[in-house]
Amino acid sequence: MPVVRALTKVAKQALLTPGCGCQVSAVAVRHVSFSPRQVTNASDASFHSVSFSETDHPKVLITGGLGQLGVGLAKLLRKRFGKNNVILSDIRKPPTHVFHSGPFIYSDILDYKNLREIVVNNRITWLVHYSALLSAVGEANVALARAVNITGLHNILDIAAEHGLRLFVPSTIGAFGPTSPRNPTPDLCVQRPRTIYGVSKVHAELMGEYYHHRYGLDFRCLRYPGIISADSQPGGGTTDYAVQIFHDAVKTGKFECNLKPDTRLPMMYIDDCLRATLEVMEAPAETLSMRTYNINAMSFTPDELAQEVQKQLPDLQLAYKIDPVRQAIADSWPMNFDDSNARNDWRWKHDYDLPELVQTMLNFIGSESQVAQVS
Numbered sequence: 001m002p003v004v005r006a007l008t009k010v011a012k013q014a015l016l017t018p019g020c021g022c023q024v025s026a027v028a029v030r031h032v033s034f035s036p037r038q039v040t041n042a043s044d045a046s047f048h049s050v051s052f053s054e055t056d057h058p059k060v061l062i063t064g065g066l067g068q069l070g071v072g073l074a075k076l077l078r079k080r081f082g083k084n085n086v087i088l089s090d091i092r093k094p095p096t097h098v099f100h101s102g103p104f105i106y107s108d109i110l111d112y113k114n115l116r117e118i119v120v121n122n123r124i125t126w127l128v129h130y131s132a133l134l135s136a137v138g139e140a141n142v143a144l145a146r147a148v149n150i151t152g153l154h155n156i157l158d159i160a161a162e163h164g165l166r167l168f169v170p171s172t173i174g175a176f177g178p179t180s181p182r183n184p185t186p187d188l189c190v191q192r193p194r195t196i197y198g199v200s201k202v203h204a205e206l207m208g209e210y211y212h213h214r215y216g217l218d219f220r221c222l223r224y225p226g227i228i229s230a231d232s233q234p235g236g237g238t239t240d241y242a243v244q245i246f247h248d249a250v251k252t253g254k255f256e257c258n259l260k261p262d263t264r265l266p267m268m269y270i271d272d273c274l275r276a277t278l279e280v281m282e283a284p285a286e287t288l289s290m291r292t293y294n295i296n297a298m299s300f301t302p303d304e305l306a307q308e309v310q311k312q313l314p315d316l317q318l319a320y321k322i323d324p325v326r327q328a329i330a331d332s333w334p335m336n337f338d339d340s341n342a343r344n345d346w347r348w349k350h351d352y353d354l355p356e357l358v359q360t361m362l363n364f365i366g367s368e369s370q371v372a373q374v375s
């Protein structure tokens with residue numbers, strides 16, 4: 001079959017197939033050839049000797065799973081699809097409780113053959129690609145950020161296309177820059193970010209959408225705001241202050257903020273972020289008018305966040321020591337996100353606004369620190 005016709009057929013199938021995305025397309029993207037060895041063969045017993053419950057659910061691999069978001073996502077997906085159907089992976093050593101909570105595997109996304117072996121041996125059908133260097137650490141090590149965020153993404157795209165995976169890659173408010181409309185920022189507008197992180201995320205959005213149109217890859221992408229979580233630490237971004245303030249407020253009663261008091265950025269509580277990720281992955285393909293969506297929940301400044309925290313902890317002392325790198329990044333990012341397309345297409349709706357976020361964070365960190373004091 002000529003390559004173009006085969007690719008068009010695969011693209012049409014992927015666009016029309018709702019559900020778990022378990023169909024196998026047959027595109028050897030790396031070699032731009034059509035390899036019969038990669039097609040699911042109906043007569044191949046090894047592909048069909050699985051139990052009903054296994055075929056019912058996707059088999060998920062999460063890369064970069066030991067960061068701020070991966071462990072929480074694994075927990076949510078395991079509740080939905082079963083413990084053994086969700087594999088966490090990373091290049092770091094997992095803490096004991098994570099290691100014992102479900103399957104974990106070492107995977108360096110820069111090692112293409114190893115990644116492919118994991119996908120094949122575990123018959124992965126969904127890939128959630130979380131590995132990345134975030135905005136501030138990316139600026140501190142551009143070469144590594146380029147390798148992980150761009151070369152790593154190429155490996156992920158090729159493997160996902162070759163094995164017919166449904167692929168989720170998160171993007172970010174950082175994919176916009178100073179020339180984008182900032183209040184609010186729509187899905188489609190000028191994107192000229194000034195960080196390697198932002199550049200790599202625009203690249204990921206465009207490459208994913210290109211693979212979708214060219215090869216039928218079932219690519220899905222959400223632009224996350226800054227994510228706030230109580231039981232996992234952020235990995236070196238510009239929005240990290242909005243997590244740290246809660247820990248410092250409970251533990252020391254003092255907080256030194258590295259952004260100016262009036263720096264407004266879009267933010268979201270982690271439960272909303274992870275639920276959005278599951279919802280967009282489960283959305284029938286025909287409901288997705290786009291493949292990359294903004295999602296939003298709230299938008300606040302350090303001053304507004306501190307005031308809300310001080311309603312619960314009035315003695316909190318606040319100081320500002322501005323980090324010029326992070327401040328320049330924040331000043332180039334959206335202040336508010338327009339996520340009306342996500343709300344219309346697949347009914348995205350956030351649960352947490354600022355007061356609920358603050359209450360939830362303080363309850364969690366407060367009870368954790370009480371437990372620590374007792375033991």
Ligand SMILES: NC(=O)c1ccc[n+]([C@@H]2O[C@H](COP(=O)([O-])OP(=O)(O)OC[C@H]3O[C@@H](n4cnc5c(N)ncnc54)[C@H](O)[C@@H]3O)[C@@H](O)[C@H]2O)c1
Pocket residue numbers: 063064065066067068069070089090091092107108109110129130131132133134148152170171172173223224225226227228233234235236237239
């Ligand atoms: N947390 C946020 O506020 C936020 C906001 C927008 C988008 N995102 C995106 O969501 C994803 C997850 O974010 P996070 O906050 O959990 O990030 P994180 O920095 O906390 O974790 C990233 C993980 O990637 C791993 N990693 C680094 N190099 C790797 C490699 N070569 N191979 C495999 N793994 C490697 C790290 O060990 C780390 O555990 C990222 O793609 C990020 O850009 C996060």
Ligand SMILES: C[C@@H](O)[C@H](N)C(=O)O
Pocket residue numbers: 134135136171172173174197224225226227236237238239240
């Ligand atoms: C916004 C997001 O991409 C990340 N938390 C960062 O600040 O880099």
